[in-house]
Every structure is written in structure tokens, then in C-alpha cells.
Amino acid sequence: MGRPPCCDKVGVKKGPWTPEEDLMLVSYVQEHGPGNWRAVPTNTGLMRCSKSCRLRWTNYLRPGIKRGNFTDQEEKLIVHLQALLGNRWAAIASYLPERTDNDIKNYWNTHLKKKLKKMQAGEGGGADEDGVGTPSEGAGAGAGVGGEKRPAAPKGQWERRLQTDIHTARQALRDALSLEPSTPAKEAPPLPTTPAGSATYASSAENIARLLEGWMRPGGGKGPEASGSTSTTGTTTQQQQRPQCSGEGGAASASASQASGGGAAAAAAQTPECSTETSKMAGAGAGAPPAFSMLESWLLDDGMGHGEVGLIDVVPLGDPSEFF
């Protein structure tokens, strides 16, 4: 029957997002929460496709996103999870709540693939074309991994598969983390004991501040519209890359308020109900321990002794990220 386009192509703007658009989207989501994306363009006046809005939010504007360099641990985790789960980036991303699937995917394609290929080549092994990521067969997933289309599995089946995924991932994480026993908190920065919730605002404000920074900087780089999202992310990402998770909360919100002179960003920094997703993140990181610490303690807590109790039992099946 032919699926209709998700939105009218006429009058729909494409390409990089401008800071103005970002602000419109952010303030809308702050107010209404994410979801009902279909209504977003109408209600905000954004000339964007609903999908585009969702993507922009989840990949860039959403609070709690960490951008920039991946740590060694994150890298290892991704490599292992990719080997186990295949190119199921969303699933992999659920283990790295601060990273977006798009980010992980890009990082895999641009860095890790090559890196591993090189390593394998070094070992004398002939890496297969896709390289490395041949997902271990029978990793339980059984399903089409590594690019194959997912089989349409009934929900029960999907849940079982997810359980297996979690189980195998857990094993892999153990391996991954034990690879470098002597990489203490080197890459896992100590987490500030931030008051619950502040991390959410911080992250949110940080993202917004970041975009505003690029926007408001007079002649900074390429000017407002060119700078748009690209500059805030592209070039400046590296420069603005801050020491992650190191209690930037106050600073971030401060800069947000400064930069915005109030406005949406400030609101963003203060609106308690960032969004459902935000709350998720907040809940996730209540006090915002990065997922890694959580994972580590989960994995390394040998005293857990509850057999397989743990993630699987805690997490409502179907969304491991809920755990974080």
C-alpha cells in the first residue's frame, strides 16, 4: 500500500539545525516532555519533520549526553558488546546511557573498526571485511546480528533474547573490565557527589549552554547560522570537551544562564520536569553515577551471590537502560 511519508515534504526544512531551532525544540520539550513528535513541528512552528525533531533531541539536545572522546573503558565495552550483539547500536547504547546510538555507531565506523582491523592484522589474522565485528555466533542472540535484519520475534521471544543478551553482555563486560585490571579510575573519573537531580539540570544546561555559546559568540568561528549545530558539535566539540562528570553542574547552569540571559536555557536549567526521558536519565544517574560505575559495581560485585539475580531481575525486561 505504500507508506505515506512521515511528514509533508513540502516546506520541510532539512540540513543542520540552527540554534534558534534548537531553542524552540528544547523549550517545547521542556514544557511538554519528549514524545508525540508528530505534534512538535505544528506546535513549535518548526519547519522540521517530526522525525528530525526526535533525532535532534535524542542525539544532541537531550540532557545527560556526553560528547567527545570515548574513554578506553567505553571503547572496550563497545567492542565487546558489538561482538556480542552485532550492530544493534540502540542496545549497545543502552549500556552507555551517556552516549547516543548514533554516536556509538559513528565511533565504531570511524575509529574502532579500523583500530581493531589493525590489531587483527597485527596478529596476523586476516580480518574479514566488515572486520571485526563478526558477532559471536550463538551468543544467544542467535538472531540476525551484524547487519542482518532482525527477525520479527514475538515479544516473549524478544524478551528471552534480551535476557540472553544481557547475560552474555555481562560476561563480556567482566572480560572487558578485567583486561586492564590496573586501569583504576584513570578513565573513570571520580564522580562528584552531586545532589540528586542536579546532574540532570547540569547536563541539560550544559547542552544548552554549549549551543548558546556557539550561537552567541560574536563572530565566533562561522557565525550564527553556519555555526549552527555543526559548529557547536563539530569543531567546538573538541574544544569544549570538558572533563566529563566532574561536577560541572554549577558551572554549566551558570554559564547557561549567563549565555542565555535567561530565556529558554535558564528555564531549561531550572525546570524540574525536564521530561520523562530526562527523569529517566536523572533516575538513571540519580546523583549521576555514570553508568560505568554502576556497571562495574554490578559486574564486579562478586559478593552479589544472588546467582543471576541482578540486572535481569531489576530491569523490567525490554529496556535495560531503565536500570541506569
Added chain:
DNA sequence: AATTAAAGCAACCGCGCATAA
């Protein structure tokens, strides 16, 4: 200093799944 190639990243596209009507 100018040009070209390579790398990195944001965003788009199309498909499948879930669900409400």
C-alpha cells in the same frame, strides 16, 4: 599559501514494529 585527500560527524532515509482505532 593553496590544493587535495582523508576523517569525522550530523542528519536523512527507509524499513519494521507496536499500537490505537
Added chain:
DNA sequence: TTTATGCGCGGTTGCTTTAAT
């Protein structure tokens, strides 16, 4: 039960930046 619609995911594209010559 069927159909329509929205959402999410993975693959891919194209623009921008950086490095090399």
C-alpha cells in the same frame, strides 16, 4: 482482524574540518 499512524532503529549520505602534500 485489519488498517493507519507514530516511533525507533540501522544504514547511508553529504557537509565540514583537519592533515598532508
